[in-house]
Amino acid sequence: MAYHAGVPGFSGGFIGVDVFFVISGFLISRILLDDAARHGHIDLGDFYARRVRRILPALVAVVVVTLAAMPLVSFTREQMEQASASGVAAIFFYSNFFFWNQADSYFAPQLDLNPLLHTWSLAIEEQFYLVWPLALAAVVVAARRWKWDLVNLAAGFFAAVLIASLAFSMWSTRHQPLAAFYLMPSRAFELAAGGLLMASAGWRRGWRPPVRTALGLAGLAGIVGAATTFSAETAFPGVAALLPVASTALVIASVEGLAPGDKGSILTARPVVMVGLLSYSWYLWHWPLLALRRLYVLGERALLPDLLVCIVALGLAYLSYRYIETPVRTMRFPFLRQQRWTFAFGAALCLVGFAAAQTAVVAANRNVSSRLAEAAADKPPLQVRCNPGGRFQGFPTPDAMCSDGAAGAPVGVVVWGDSHASHLLPMAGEAIAPHQLAVLQRTRNGCPPLLTATSIALGRIDQDCSQFNAAMMADLTWRAGEGLRGVILNARWMIYLTSPTPNPRETFVRGLTRVDAHPGGVIDPGARLGVWPHDLAGSAQTLERSLRETFVALRAAGLSVMVVAPTPEMAFTVPECLARRHEGACGTRRSAVEQRRAPALSAIRAAASGLDGIDIWDPLDSLCDAETCFVVRDGIVMYTDEDHFTATWSRRMAAAAAAPIARLVR
Secondary structure (H helix, E strand, O other): OHHHHOOOOOOOHHHHHHHHHHHHHHHHHHHHHHHHHHHOOOOHHHHHHHHHHHHHHHHHHHHHHHHHHHHHHOOOHHHHHHHHHHHHHHHOOOHHHHHHOOOOOOOOHHHHOOOOOOHHHHHHHHHHHHHHHHHHHHHHHHHHHHOOOHHHHHHHHHHHHHHHHHHHHHHHHHHOHHHHHHOHHHOHHHHHHHHHHHHOHHHHOOOOHHHHHHHHHHHHHHHHHHHHHOOOOOOOOHHHHHHHHHHHHHHHHHHOOOOOOOOOOHHHOHHHHHHHHHHHHHHHHHHHHHHHHHHHOOOOOOHHHHHHHHHHHHHHHHHHHHHHHHHHHOOOOHHHHOHHHHHHHHHHHHHHHHHHHHHHHHHHHHHOOHHHHHHHHOOOOOOOOOOOOOOOOOOOOOHHHHEEEOOOOOEEEEEEEOHHHHOOHHHHHHHHHHHOOEEEEEEOOOOOOOOOEEEEEOOEEOHHHHHHHHHHHHHHHHHHOOOOOEEEEEOOHHHHHOOOOOOOOOOOOEEEEEEOOOOOOEOOOOOOOOOOOOOHHHHHHHHHHHHHHHHHHHHHOOOEEEEEOOOOOOOOOHHHHHHHOOHHHHOEEHHHHHHHHHHHHHHHHHHHOOOOOEEEEOOHHHHEOOOEEOOEEOOEEOEOOOOOEOHHHHHHOHHHHHHHHHHHHO
16 A cells, blocks of 8 residues: 555565465465365355455446546546456456556556556466366365375375475566566466465464564564665565565464454554455455546655555545455355356356447547547557567568558668657658658567667566567668668657656666667676666767767668657646646646756767768757747647657657658668
């Protein structure tokens, strides 16, 4: 709660999920093995019926209320459609896969305002519920057949899962960090740790109270330590997750067997136990309320209002616990005492949630101004197809599918860079068409067009970017012999200089680190942001040096270069801002733009100094007057989000870019 509310000092509060997984592994394993001890087998039907009663009613209530509230705070069809799709994913428990496919990081700003983002962890939990009982049922059968001790065999199974999953988590955190964060295989060791703790209960029966107290305090210290020292830069889960996992195990061991109200631990105090009883509903309610409040104020965060929202969520959690969770869980309704009717009830709840999600889409289409909806959707047409993410595996898209300009004409120019290069393609296509040439897009999100540097963010060096750029240089060298005349380079230059953005949703920064251009290896594998040479000054120096080396390589291949100076970035998603505020309140001061972009622009100019065939094009005068950088001009909404041009405005810029593009292709 403190982490999500933005309380200072809780930068690693996301480890609350890991605490939850250990507790869940402990409890669910105990429920299943106790069932096997009583009946000689695991009653899967009874287990799943209890999960339906425990999980679905409160979840569906929160999803329905959240989707009903979205039209009151959201003004873009894209947000509504995302919320609707995430609602379906939440109800059918594949949220982790849904959000895994949405962005390049758990901390990505485009996810931060999704009111159902938090359900990814519940999806992992439910996927665990599907697999774990079946696996333990097999363990029970094996123990009976070969007359092995069930608890010891289960402990061996838990240990095997823990070791295998931890090894996979360590590997995937390094090589596939987003998948490691969101998917169950790399989190299963946390659940297995809880199971192993449960199976080893007999070894702890002789522990004296002072020992339990010491272990409990050590565990709490470890949890608090992880919550206050970890951050978005921590490679997670992997090895780092061992601290909150082991600490949670110590806390559970210290209070195991104690009843609410017993002396010996603060965790058995009745107010603390009450918070535990409300914790599921509190978890469900808090993030939707936080996200809805932030959506209403265009993403701005404020500590006091967010803390008040969490308190309101606790009140809703009490109502949800008393009037939804408890009556259903204790089967006060007679029909819930039969498994088939419980499953029918669960299916009906899922249908209600699905209907609410579809209704939200209809409401979005009626609620959003057509002009602003069109602006939010007016993205460069080739952005998705020709601006890939994930592992770099070559250039799979044919040239003809990533080209603009004169139809059927040869490629005369390549646009190379990140998404800020891709939003210039309509402009370049419009400007190059009179020369009977085409322009080809070769871009990659978050990847500046540098041969000897790559970005570092969230504890990870982007080696795929380095590989992409090395392949780009080889491709451009070949194309130079086939008639290619020039290259347009563009990127969101400032974001790679560890410079905070004006956007309150972007809470992490990027830097630049040197790479070896030929094998694509990272020169400094221990790079850390904020420490020389990966601070503002060092990253700016790296940008200048690598950009100059890139210029030299392109000129050696016989290509002219047009590099685009940094363009304005707004504090808010422009269509959303225009829906709530007047145009003047959505733009920004030119002086602030000039100040923010100065380090990058200085590095670009220094890199080009003394080299011929390098043209720096600065479009700022077409975007701003002497005082203000605009978001609407000539009735056209200029931005589709905070910093990317709409395709319509990009084409309108063709007149301003005509002269430098003519120089590029002559």
